[in-house]
Amino acid sequence: MIELLILNLSARDTLDAGEIGELERVIKHERLVPTGVDMVREGSRPKESTLLLEGIAGRYRVLEDGKRQITALHVPGDFLDLHAFMLKTMDHGVIALSPCKVAAAEHKDLKQVTETCPHLTRMLWLSTVIDGAIHREWIVAMGRRSKKGHLAHLICELFTRLSVVGRVSDNSFHLPLSQAEVADTLGLSLVHLNKTLQKLRGDDVIRWVDRILTVLDWNELKRIAEFDDSYLNLIHEPR
Amino acid sequence: MIELLILNLSARDTLDAGEIGELERVIKHERLVPTGVDMVREGSRPKESTLLLEGIAGRYRVLEDGKRQITALHVPGDFLDLHAFMLKTMDHGVIALSPCKVAAAEHKDLKQVTETCPHLTRMLWLSTVIDGAIHREWIVAMGRRSKKGHLAHLICELFTRLSVVGRVSDNSFHLPLSQAEVADTLGLSLVHLNKTLQKLRGDDVIRWVDRILTVLDWNELKRIAEFDDSYLNLIHEPR
DNA sequence: CGTAGGTTTGAGGTTGGTCAACAGGTGTGG
DNA sequence: CCACACCTGTTGACCAACCTCAAACCTACG
Numbered sequence: 001m002i003e004l005l006i007l008n009l010s011a012r013d014t015l016d017a018g019e020i021g022e023l024e025r026v027i028k029h030e031r032l033v034p035t036g037v038d039m040v041r042e043g044s045r046p047k048e049s050t051l052l053l054e055g056i057a058g059r060y061r062v063l064e065d066g067k068r069q070i071t072a073l074h075v076p077g078d079f080l081d082l083h084a085f086m087l088k089t090m091d092h093g094v095i096a097l098s099p100c101k102v103a104a105a106e107h108k109d110l111k112q113v114t115e116t117c118p119h120l121t122r123m124l125w126l127s128t129v130i131d132g133a134i135h136r137e138w139i140v141a142m143g144r145r146s147k148k149g150h151l152a153h154l155i156c157e158l159f160t161r162l163s164v165v166g167r168v169s170d171n172s173f174h175l176p177l178s179q180a181e182v183a184d185t186l187g188l189s190l191v192h193l194n195k196t197l198q199k200l201r202g203d204d205v206i207r208w209v210d211r212i213l214t215v216l217d218w219n220e221l222k223r224i225a226e227f228d229d230s231y232l233n234l235i236h237e238p239r
Numbered sequence: 240m241i242e243l244l245i246l247n248l249s250a251r252d253t254l255d256a257g258e259i260g261e262l263e264r265v266i267k268h269e270r271l272v273p274t275g276v277d278m279v280r281e282g283s284r285p286k287e288s289t290l291l292l293e294g295i296a297g298r299y300r301v302l303e304d305g306k307r308q309i310t311a312l313h314v315p316g317d318f319l320d321l322h323a324f325m326l327k328t329m330d331h332g333v334i335a336l337s338p339c340k341v342a343a344a345e346h347k348d349l350k351q352v353t354e355t356c357p358h359l360t361r362m363l364w365l366s367t368v369i370d371g372a373i374h375r376e377w378i379v380a381m382g383r384r385s386k387k388g389h390l391a392h393l394i395c396e397l398f399t400r401l402s403v404v405g406r407v408s409d410n411s412f413h414l415p416l417s418q419a420e421v422a423d424t425l426g427l428s429l430v431h432l433n434k435t436l437q438k439l440r441g442d443d444v445i446r447w448v449d450r451i452l453t454v455l456d457w458n459e460l461k462r463i464a465e466f467d468d469s470y471l472n473l474i475h476e477p478r
Numbered sequence: 479c480g481t482a483g484g485t486t487t488g489a490g491g492t493t494g495g496t497c498a499a500c501a502g503g504t505g506t507g508g
Numbered sequence: 509c510c511a512c513a514c515c516t517g518t519t520g521a522c523c524a525a526c527c528t529c530a531a532a533c534c535t536a537c538g
Contacts, residue, residue, distance in 0.1 A: 061379050064465055069382040071375040086365040086478055091372055091470040115357045122353055125364045126325040133330055135374035136310040140300050142381040143308040143426025187382025192494050226303055231330040239325055417484060428527050
């Protein structure tokens with residue numbers, strides 16, 4: 001059940017058997033969440049943190065005028081709201097963007113991990129800090145990249161993150177979002193997202209049909225995005 | 240020396256004498272950094288994390304075409320790069336936006352804190368997680384707020400954060416950035432930032448002369464920004 | 479007195495938003 | 509089986525927001 005989390009963490013540092021056992025002990029209550037359903041509500045005070053096992057989920061906020069901004073996308077093996085363990089109150093919602101399978105770690109158990117397993121604690125801390133690094137990269141993309149570059153960057157990021165957890169084959173991955181949802185993650189209007197998408201398609205760097213995204217020319221896509229994966233911290237070293 | 244850090248953390252949970260002593264032991268090497276100087280370089284692998292004692296600092300990245308995006312602003316009492324303790328490699332630079340006084344905590348000492356002081360560890364973890372919450376709020380502002388709303392939001396945020404560490408008096412605080420730097424934090428051109436600024440000034444909600452920013456009408460500013468400080472987690476509770 | 483950094487203003491062009499319509503696919507009920 | 513509603517994607521027209529370029533202005537400072 002927690003294989004993908006282990007894959008995710010092991011890409012950054014080695015976990016020993018005791019730590020893996022501890023994770024297995026702490027993570028439980030597997031359940032399914034249908035597309036479109038909120039798994040965590042804004043303003044709530046969850047008593048547990050949620051690990052995504054299958055599917056794509058998004059963190060989002062909606063403003064008074066109804067505009068929505070997705071602030072993070074999550075792939076299998078990601079914690080959706082580990083930060084809530086420290087923050088206590090959710091400052092955003094989390095929605096299932098495809099059918100999702102999730103499991104939960106109770107905060108009282110996580111607290112016990114921080115009391116007894118320093119290295120595992122640091123690895124969990126690391127995963128929230130990588131979230132932060134991704135946030136920063138999104139800020140850079142929103143502020144200073146072209147829209148085409150921003151979209152290309154998002155695709156590069158998802159491609160890379162999904163590769164780590166074995167969800168890419170034949171240069172393709174399942175991208176279940178609608179164009180409206182992608183627009184809400186880039187901060188674009190739906191119409192303009194569509195036109196931006198067509199520019200990328202026109203360059204023959206990607207194909208996206210039936211919710212399957214195929215990268216046709218990785219080097220060119222990377223160049224358009226100015227993508228450098230170092231912010232994802234896919235380096236194995238002692239933490 | 241670490242009073243402001245304690246102020247910052249104590250706004251979220253109580254630190255006991257032992258924890259404060261531990262922080263005093265770990266944080267040392269006070270030094271001054273002149274305006275415009277990089278305190279941490281992108282791509283470096285710092286062996287210590289930096290606490291800002293005085294001044295304003297910014298995290299930033301610059302793209303190939305020379306465009307710069309500031310991804311975070313820091314006020315006294317903030318750790319600038321505590322995340323580097325876990326990340327190891329800096330994915331961005333940190334620049335002094337005014338004369339700064341800083342101190343340092345060596346990573347080997349922080350590691351020891353994680354081995355021996357679980358609650359203090361959680362408090363440090365918390366502070367990186369609040370950074371993340373601020374990042375998310377910036378993403379929302381960049382993607383879905385009007386430029387005027389975005390600027391107003393930034394001012395509300397700085398006002399609130401500076402209040403916590405006692406850097407606001409008479410509804411005024413020192414905002415040492417140039418308009419070009421503010422433009423780089425909002426992802427705007429300098430010209431357009433200037434025009435946006437004039438809209439806010441025209442509404443008589445702020446004044447900004449000689450690098451002193453005065454909030455003339457907090458309620459109206461808050462309304463324009465749709466500002467809600469809950470993401471800053473200024474709630475005292477057990478963590 | 480000249481220079482440099484910062485702010486302000488205007489002109490003109492590009493980007494991106496809104497509105498509106500249409501096409502294709504799917505599911506439902508008559 | 510057909511008619512209809514609904515959802516997603518696509519396209520065009522039009523307008524507002526925002527960018528770039530350029531110049532002027534205003535200090536502070538050597």
